[in-house]
Amino acid sequence: MQTAHVFSFHGGVHPEENKTQSLQLPLGRPPLPSELILPLGQHIGQSSRPLVKQGDRVLKGDTIAINNGFLSSFLHAPTSGTIVAIEERPIAHPSGLSDLCIVLQPDGQDTWKSLEPLTQWQTVSKTDVLAYLAEMGIVGMGGAGFPTHVKLQGAHKKPLSHFIINAAECEPYITADDMLMREKTIEMVLGIEIFQHLVEADAVVIGIEDNKPTAIAALKKVLKERNSNIQLTVVPTKYPSGGEKQLIQLVTGKEVPSGQHPADIGMLCQNVGTCVAVHDAVYLGKPLISRITTLTGDALNAAQNVDVLLGTPVAHLLDYAQAQQQKLHRLIMGGPMMGYTLNSAAVPIVKTSNCILAASKKELPTPAPEQACIRCGMCEQACPASLLPQQLLWFSKSQEHEKAEHHNLFDCIECGACSYVCPSSIPLVQYYRHTKSSIRDAREANVKSDLAKQRFEARKARQDAEAAEKEAKRLARQKATANKSAEAKKASPAKAMPSKAPSEGATAAPVSLANDELKKLKVDVAIGKSKLKKLQKQLLEAQENEHLDDVTTLQLQVTDQEKTIASLEEQLGNVVAKAPAPTPTVAETSTVKSPVDDALKKAKIDAAIAKAAVKKVEKALKKAEDINAPEIDTIRQQLKDAQARANALEKAVSQPATSPASHESVAAPISAAQLDLANQIKKEKIAVALAKAQINKLNKRLLTAPEEADTLPQDIAAAQQRLESAEALLATLIQSLNNPQETQ
Missing domain, CATH: 1.20.58 (Methane Monooxygenase Hydroxylase; Chain G, domain 1)
Incomplete structure (x- = not known):
């Protein structure tokens, strides 16, 4: 075991710890509740997809939901029983809204499925180990619940200099990680060794606050017995030293740049609970179905840490900890700094639930009314991310989202240190959360708008193709009619030679038919040229205003219209050439193109449209990846299809067909x-x-x-x-x- 130098970070506060209340009793194990409520969204990213239906019987550890995309996770049955419902239930979320949940009724037998540990984890490929962890439903258990296999994949962008185990647990009241390190020290160290095998970092460091002497002693003992090269760094107690970027700065002295992730500078952090979950999955074959959660607060007679099954209702845990309902003033999921109030005790425990705080009115009084900012600057001094909270507050209130982003709003870790020290009782973090949500909603709306525009353009292209096909069929019918008329004209003189009058009557019908067709084609040409002028005007305006997307679309429309006019003029020329009598003027028939030229030009236009579609889908995919939009898989498939179509059309243009012999006699003036x-x-x-x-x-x-x-x-x-x-x-x-x- 080694020790390391400790650095510092800007800001931070020292709230009252209140950690001793939940450490007086040993680790508890509540009995099975009457039902387990398992939300499908227990992690950041897309919710899981159910594999079971109502009435199915499951064993403990059975997979009941699988990942639903790249940023998703598996879900398993915490005990054996029957699926009684898949429906909307209230969940633990700041919004207080409901979500789709699988409801499991335990049978009381707690029968495990057949477990299959990954005994050869050191010899199989790392990709197989990551896939195994994904199937075990392992997610980060100290923050937003980021799927562990995805985080480890991203860590291979650059070689890692440090792999840091977050054991700080800086928030007041919470002692779940402290109890876990005391009870499962060897399991935690073995899980760290599995992580180190996967990431191959130059140094492995455990960062822990100095207010956990029992856990520190247990870790030192195990690391010494195993002669481990894992470093143990004891950092001073200061909130929020458990923040990912703050702990990195404490342990290494390096600061993660704004807008970047720790992996970008060769760092990776994992929570101690995640390390134990990885150990249980690899060595025991157990999926993530339980976690240690702190039950604390003055309203509980038996505050303690419990090893609780996922899906257990909070009300069941309050009864287990002997809650006094008359003293219960606020029920909080998490700690007093970063937690959020629960509107109902019926919500379940999920993979990221580390604490239930049942506070009395004296313990957490009603916040004082918000007053005007006095510009004292205390929030700036306390901010661990070195932001300007007062400035961000003004931008949030005035909805100046671009300025808020420019001032690094998304670097805010929502620790609540600024709100804690504010003498005006301004709920600063609430303003920042609302503004972040508004910006994310706007980004998602832009992605959806781009997708809608892409679908509209595809629909319009399809309609134009159908219209062109109909027009070609119409022109073919006209040509067939004209050919029949010409044949009838050649046959009519032989039947009407005896007198002059019958001959004139026989040629009257073909002449009338040719004149009608000639008039209609002239009208179509005139209408087409009028439409072409309007499109050219719109194209010029788009060029002047630098609307590049509109320029591309309008240019394609202009080209299509020119093609249509050329086709009409060709038909007009054919009618004039085959007419029985000479016409006064044939100015409109100045351009005649061969069918091969038209086919080649159409192929080039189709290829250009396909290339433009590929660029638009790539742009939409980039926006979707920036915000992790749920449509990201659909967009990737659209990009793949568009690229394949563009390649096929480009190949067709590069290998044009030769002119058929039937068209060799058609003149091409241009x-x-x-x-x-x-x-x-x-x-x-x-x-x-x-x-x-x-x-x-x-x-x-x-x-x-x-x-x-x-x-x-x-x-x-x-x-x-x-x-x-x-x-x-x-x-x-x-x-x-x-x-x-x-x-x-």
Whole structure:
């Protein structure tokens, strides 16, 4: 065993500990309740998915729910019995809302299933060990309940310099970890060794406060007997030394940067309860179905720590600890600093429940009314995260969420130290929690909005494809009708040669039919050109306003409309060419394209649409990963499908089909080179418009943001250079298109 140097962190407070009340009695084991209520969301991330149904019989340790995504966990039966319901029940949560729960009625026999320990954990692959821990339902038991296998996977981003065991337990009243270290010292050390095998850190350190002498002595004895290289660091008693980032700073002297995780700087923390749970899973084959919880408070006659099954109602534990209902003023899940009030004693114990505080009115009086901030600065001095609580309070009250984020609101660990020292009795942490929730809701709404937009665009693309297919069928029918009319015209002179009048009557119907078709096509062309002008106007406005997503969509719509007009003009030209009598003008038939060119152009358009869809899904996936949105698996599958479609279309474009022999005789007045030039001109026009819009935006920022005066002129010069290059290239392309002889 080794000892290590102790550092310090900013702020912190010294509230009254009140830890001796729950350490007078030995570890208790309450009897089985009449029912066990097992919420499906006992961890951070997605709730578990039930495997059982009402009426099923289960044994102790049977899997009753499996993980429902990457950030999820398994759930097991704490005892043998019958599933009597899967329904909404009140749960232990600050919101006081209900959640879906599996209700188990014990049979009193407490019969275990067949246990299968992982005896070869040192020789099997680490991936298999992590998968085993996931199936055992192991989650962090000291904080938000982060699935342990996921946390260990993230720890391999960088080599670990320190693996820290959090044994500080700094919050007043709570002694669950203290009792666990006394009762299960050897199990805890063996669990730490399993963790060290998985993470391979350079140093393993147990951080414990100096107010736990019995647990410290037990740890020293076991570490010495095993000749372990695990370091034991005893830190001074100060709240919140048990915070993950604060304990890292105490033990190593290193500070986790804002917005980063401990793994980013080579650190990993685990709670002592998690270490014991890993030991029980690996060595004994037992899933996580129970935990040690502190029952304390002046309203209890028998305050103590208990080894309680998950799902046990709080009311059952209060009866076990001989609660005095007339003295019970507030019932709190957790400690007085970071816990939250329970509205009902019917809520169950979950994997993260470390304390039930049944406080009297004298012990935890009603908070004084909130008063105006006097700007004393005590909150800033007490903040262990080195934030500006007063500033964050103003931003929270005024709902200036962007400014609150800019001032590192999400670095707040909600320890309550600022509220504890505030002389104006301002519930600062409550304001911060509300603001965090509002920001998360806004982010999730943005992700859902992006998904809805993506679905809308996919639906529109599908409708456009269906409309194009219908139009192609309509044109095919018109062409077939025109061919029949032409055949009838060729046959009519042979039958009507004897006199002039019958011949004129025989040709009247085909001429009338051709004229009607000609008029309809002219109307369709005119309507199409009008719609094209509107789309081009919208495209120009989007380019000026730098709405890049709209620019891409509108450009595709313009291309589709141009294709439709070209198709209509081709039909118009065919009708004019086959008409029995010459028409006054055929100005609209100036452009005729081959079917192969149309197919190639359509393939290129489809490929561009597919690439744009891939980019949008990637953007939505990034946002979803930032907030751990529940739709993240769906988005990943959409990205996979979109990427596959884009690759297939790109391959089709790179290997175009040759022109069929039936179309070799179709004339193409505009060459392929001229079409390419026209497409390049369109792209350069967009580039010029974007460059001009960028210059305008930078000039406005130069006037409104003087603090950026050093960097903006360089950006403006670069944008001006891009504009000049784009304009020069555009002029060259236009000249080449107008004078094709010079380019040959």
